[in-house]
Amino acid sequence: MKIAILGGDGFVGWPTTLHLSDLGHEVHIVDNLSRRWIDTELGVQSLTPMDSIQERCRIWHEVSGRRIQFHLIDLAKEYERLKVWLAEVKPDAIIHFAEQRAAPYSMKTDRHKVYTVNNNVSATHNVLAAMVETGIDAHLVHLGTMGVYGYSSVGAPIPEGYLDVEIDTPSGKKEQEILYPTKPGSVYHMTKSLDQILFQFYAQNDGLRITDLHQGIVWGTHTDQTRKHEQLVNRFDYDGDYGTVLNRFLIQAAIGYPLTVHGTGGQTRAFIHIRDSVRCIELALGDAPKAGERVRIFNQMTETHRVRDLAEMIAKMTGAKIANLPNPRKEAPENDLIVKNDQFLALGLDPTTLEEGLLDEVVEVARKYAYRIDRSRVPAVSGWTKDLGAKVERDPEGKALKSVS
C-alpha cells in the first residue's frame, strides 16, 4: 500500500512510519515540523536525543534498505500545496496525526488557544476537502482522544463513538443513532470534538471512508524498529505541557526526586504502549469502512490506572518516594473510567502492559538519558511545597501548574 502519514515526525507518527515501512508499505511523511518549533518556543527538548527528520529517514534507509519520503507542508495553511501533493502521490491510506496535541499548551494563553483551534480545524478540514477535490479514494485514519467525553460526567463507560437515543415525533418515539455527546475539558479536546463533526459530514456527504481512533495516553519509547539504531530513537517529552504524568514520574525517579501526586491521585486514565498504538493503527488500516458507511470509531487503549497506582508501580521499581500535593485542576478528585475496547481485541490485539513494560522505560530511557534532564522542568517537592499551596490559591484553575494530562 501507499500510505501518507500526516504528522509523521511526531511522537506517535514516527514509530508508525517505521512500523508500516518495515511491513513493506511505501510511506510518505507530511509534516510542517511545528512540534520542533514548539520545543524551541518552550525552551525544552526531548529527553532522548532526536535527529532531524531528514537524517532519521536517511538512517532508516541505511538500516532497512527502505525509503521514506518527507514533504514539508503546513496542512493548515498550505491548502493548494497539499492538494497538488495529494494528486501526485495518490495514497491508498492517509493517517492523520498532524494536530497540536497538548491540552496544557492549548490553554496557556489566548494565542495558544487560537493557534490550536486554527491549526487543528484547518488541518483536518483541508485534508478532507482536498480528498474530495482530487477524488483520491483513500482510507483516512485519524487520531482522536477519549478525552472528548470529559472524565467525570455520569460515570458511564466510554463508548465506541455512538449512542442510541429516542426522539419524540408526531408518530411516536423513534430510535436514532447519534455521535456520543462530547464534553471537552480543554481547547485541545474541543478541537477533537470539532473534528468529529467534520468527519461525519464528509462521510455522509461525499462518501469518504474514515476511521477515528480515540486513543488513551501513549507511553513507552521503543518499538522494534526504533531499537534498530540509536538515531532512530523516538521522542520522550517530560516538560509541563507535553510530558504525560507517567513520563514525569519516570524522570523524577531517575534523578532521585519524589514522585509528585496531585490530590489523592484518584484520577483514572487510559493507557496504551506505543508498540500497541502502531499495531492498532495497522489493524485499523486493514479494516476500512466502505463508502457511504458512517465513520468508524474505535477506542485505542489497553488498560486504565489511577495516577496513584502508577506512582506506586514506579516507586516499587525504583525506590522513589511519593509526595502528595494539592490538586491544581478543577476536576473530580476520584473518577472511575470504564472503557470499551472490544473492537481492537476482536481484531487480535495482544497488549504490552505497564506491569511488564515499565522497567524498560526506567532502565533504558529515564536512567540512560538522565544526564540530559533539565531539572528546572521537573517539579521538585522540597523547594516549593508551600509555594504550591499559594499558587493553587492564586490560580484555582491550575493554568500555571500542569499535572496529569
Added chain:
Amino acid sequence: MKIAILGGDGFVGWPTTLHLSDLGHEVHIVDNLSRRWIDTELGVQSLTPMDSIQERCRIWHEVSGRRIQFHLIDLAKEYERLKVWLAEVKPDAIIHFAEQRAAPYSMKTDRHKVYTVNNNVSATHNVLAAMVETGIDAHLVHLGTMGVYGYSSVGAPIPEGYLDVEIDTPSGKKEQEILYPTKPGSVYHMTKSLDQILFQFYAQNDGLRITDLHQGIVWGTHTDQTRKHEQLVNRFDYDGDYGTVLNRFLIQAAIGYPLTVHGTGGQTRAFIHIRDSVRCIELALGDAPKAGERVRIFNQMTETHRVRDLAEMIAKMTGAKIANLPNPRKEAPENDLIVKNDQFLALGLDPTTLEEGLLDEVVEVARKYAYRIDRSRVPAVSGWTKDLGAKVERDPEGKALKSVS
C-alpha cells in the same frame, strides 16, 4: 447599552444596527466587508442600490441624530486587533452575524469550502477567546440556523437546542441533557454545528453568557428605520448563491418570468420577516443567561411554508405562472417541518406574516427596482427546461444549480 454588532454591514446586521440605535443604544459595527467583496467575485449586486457602510452611517446620523461607529476588522484573521478593539469599546452585548452564510456558496468549489470553514470557525472562536482574555462580561448573541438539524431526518419537531437522553451506567440508567444532535447538509450548515461546540465549551469553561438564535429564512427588506431614507435601504440578494427561494420568486414575478418550483415544491422551510428578526434579537438581548448557565438556544422563526405554497401566494398577487422543474437537490421531495418557537412567543413577539407582508415586497421592492435586475442571474424556464434535465443528470447533487436555500 453599548452594543457591538459583528457583521453589521450585512443583510440582517444592518437593520439590527438601526433598530438598536433607534432604541437609544450606543452601537458599534465591526465588519470586514467581505460580503461586498463576494458580490464583486460573483459579479452580482443587491437589487436595492446599497451605499457604502460609511455613507449609510453618515445618513443615519443626519436622519436620527445618532452616531454609529464602524470598525473595519477581519474577525477571522486579525485576532490582535479584535482584542485591542474589544478592550477599548467594552461592549455590554455583542451580536455576532459575521459569518459566510450561503450554503450554495459554501459548496461551490473546494476553495469556497475551505474559506467558509476557516472564516466562520476562526471568527467565532476569536471572539470567544478575546472575550475571555479581555475579561469583558458581555452577553454574546449569535445567529445560527435550524438547518443544522437537516430537514428530513426522523420528522421530529425542530427543538430549541437540547435533548434529554438516557445513558447506561454501572449504577443504572441516568438522564442527561445534551445538545440536540446535528445533521448539517452543507459546509455552511456544518460551520454552525461547529459553532455550537465552541459555545458550549466557553460557556462551561469560562462562564461566558451566550445565546444562540437558530433562525429561519429571513425575508422582507424594510424595517421602520430603513424606510426613513432611500439610502438606508437594506440589501436584497437574488443571485443563485445568496438569493433565497422567496426573493427569486419575487424577481421572476417582477420581470414576467414563470416562478420555477423544483420537484413537487414540497420542501417545507421556516420563515421570519426582517422586522421580526431584529425584534427577536432585541428580546434575546434583554434576556441574558447568567454566568455558568448553559447556552440559551431559541428558534427564531414565525411560520413554515411549503415552497409550492409560496409560489402560489406570489402567483396570486402578481399573476405570474408557475413552472415545475426536476429537483436537482439530494433531498426528500416532501418534508414536514414542525418548529417549536415557544420561547419568543412567550417573550411577546407579534409576527408579520407572509400573507400580510408579501405585497409590500412585490410593489415596493421587486417592481420598484425591477430596472436593476440582471436577467442572466434569474432562471428563465423557457430557455433551459431541457437543458436543466441534462444538467440534473450530469450533476445529481445539484452543485451547479441552486434552488431553495
